[in-house]
Amino acid sequence: MSARFDCTSCGAPLVLRAEGVSDSLACEHCGAVLDARDPRHQILARYRAKLGRAPWLPIGARGTLRGEKLEVIGRQTRAVRYSGVIYQWNEYLLWNPYKGFRWLVESNGHWNLLKTVETKVKER
Ligand SMILES: [Zn+2]
Incomplete structure (x- = not known):
């Protein structure tokens, strides 16, 4: 299963894959790491996105x-x-x-x- 939501940090559209199994999700646009188990998807860490x-x-x-x-x-x-x-x-x-x-x-x-x-x- 997967769920769609906007990045809590930058607003980019994200897809949470393996919903219910994933603990975290990294936004490829801004480098934020979001809590996959929290319905508000709070920011756990921020990294500068490296291209x-x-x-x-x-x-x-x-x-x-x-x-x-x-x-x-x-x-x-x-x-x-x-x-x-x-x-x-x-x-x-x-x-x-x-x-x-x-x-x-x-x-x-x-x-x-x-x-x-x-x-x-x-x-x-
Ligand atoms: Zn983001």
Whole structure:
């Protein structure tokens, strides 16, 4: 399910995807992070919107991957510095209300599909 409302900070039209499951929603127009569970959608944090490279997959895109119908409901760009070199990748959060979440990770044009492990990992 999804709900439409205007950003509490800048008034831009927003779509809350995975309603009832999402805790927060970031406005791509102004960088505000809004409370998805609060019907007034109060502002939790403000970030200056950074315009980077356009994402491969826009929020709201739908498709079938390995037989599962999935919708892109989130995206983050992550990076790590190792030996003075910055390595960067993009993580897309995919959602199906009957299947749950998947992560589609893109790094330099290479793609990996990940699923969160449900069981605890034993420490040695
Ligand atoms: Zn906004």
